[in-house]
Amino acid sequence: MAGHSKWANIQHRKGRQDAKRGQVFTKLIKEITVAARLGGGDPNMNPRLRLAIDKALDANMPKDNIQRAVDRGSGNLEGVDYLECRYEGYGIGGAAVMVDCLTDNKTRTVADVRHAFSKYGGNMGTDGCVAFQFTHCGYLVFAPGVDEDALMEAALEAGANDVVTNDDGSLEVITDPNEFSTVKAALEAAGFKAEMGEVTMKPQNETVLAGDDAVRMQKLLDALEDLDDVQHVYTSAVLEE
Numbered sequence: 001m002a003g004h005s006k007w008a009n010i011q012h013r014k015g016r017q018d019a020k021r022g023q024v025f026t027k028l029i030k031e032i033t034v035a036a037r038l039g040g041g042d043p044n045m046n047p048r049l050r051l052a053i054d055k056a057l058d059a060n061m062p063k064d065n066i067q068r069a070v071d072r073g074s075g076n077l078e079g080v081d082y083l084e085c086r087y088e089g090y091g092i093g094g095a096a097v098m099v100d101c102l103t104d105n106k107t108r109t110v111a112d113v114r115h116a117f118s119k120y121g122g123n124m125g126t127d128g129c130v131a132f133q134f135t136h137c138g139y140l141v142f143a144p145g146v147d148e149d150a151l152m153e154a155a156l157e158a159g160a161n162d163v164v165t166n167d168d169g170s171l172e173v174i175t176d177p178n179e180f181s182t183v184k185a186a187l188e189a190a191g192f193k194a195e196m197g198e199v200t201m202k203p204q205n206e207t208v209l210a211g212d213d214a215v216r217m218q219k220l221l222d223a224l225e226d227l228d229d230v231q232h233v234y235t236s237a238v239l240e241e
Contacts, residue, residue, distance in 0.1 A: 027231050028056045029069045030102045034082050036073025047178050049073075051199055054181060080104050087113045088131060089124040092217040095207040095237035096130035097122060103229040112227050120220035134201035134234060137161070138180030140187065140194040144169030151192055158186035174202070203236035210240035 031052045039046035043053050049070070056066050071077040082102040087110065091097045097117075103109040117124040142151060148171060152163045155173045160183050164172040175183045177199045184197055209217050217237050224233045 023226070024059055025056075025061055025065070026228075028052060028059060028061060029065065030082055031231060032056060032066060032069035033073040033080075034084065034102055036070045037075075037081075041070045041074035041076075047181065050181055055198070085109065086127075086131075087124060088127065088129050089117050089122055090130070091122045091220050091235060091237055092213045093207050093209055093237070095209065095217060095235055096133045096203065097220070097224070097237075098130060098134060098201055098234040099224055099230055100232040100234075101227075101229045102231050105229075109227075109229040112229065113224065116220065116223040116227065120223050121216050122220050130236075133204055133236060135204060136177055137200065137202050138173075138175030138177055138183065138197075139200045139202055140173040140175070140180075140184060140197040142171040142173070142192065143195050146171055146192065151187070154187055154190040154192060155183065158183045158190075200232075201234040203234070205236060206238045207236045208238045208240060214239040 032049065035046060035049040035052045039048055041049070043050035053066055053070075057063075068077060082104055083106060085101050085103060085106055087099045087101070089097050089099075099113055101109050101113070114124045116122075148163075148165055151171055151173070155163050159179050160173050160175045162174040164174065166172065173183065173187070173194075180197070180199050184194065187194070217235075218239055221233055221235060221237075224230055
């Protein structure tokens, strides 16, 4: 893993997510609703729901809002029936981009996603054109200065798949998607608090972009993330400041 700006890139991304907190609430409510509809309303029996609720609590969402979303998904309250869909394409410099959506109108969503790609210099591709470049996994990032040996021991003991040390000193713990919450809780119990953690689609290779290319790529990513129906945007791009 190149050490160029890994930690700075992570902090930049986290800051942009924090700045969109109101939008984050809307996306989390959708995810909780769909997770409860697909796997039931008991988070102890539904890993996807448990993860969505954990993310909502981390974002300081009121518990009443969380419970209403669970109730809508479980059928105890009326609500919109969302469909899951994924769109793939290429950004600046051929960087891979994958967009996960929850929508009540796929025709609208695909048009909005295609428009964002074309307006900001990307190209929407066919199903599967970039998915093979990503790995579905749990992903925890720890700041430079964390005791590497102690974290590695605790992570592997908790069931993590791998611990990656970056050149800038930051550490990444990789888990099976279904083991993410268990590993995260075990590491927190051992005194290790991640700066960022999520179940994600992690790129197997990175496309480093700088200068105008990085600015253009950020505009494309922002345009996609700002769409109401978009839940997650994954990319192989690493943006140099």
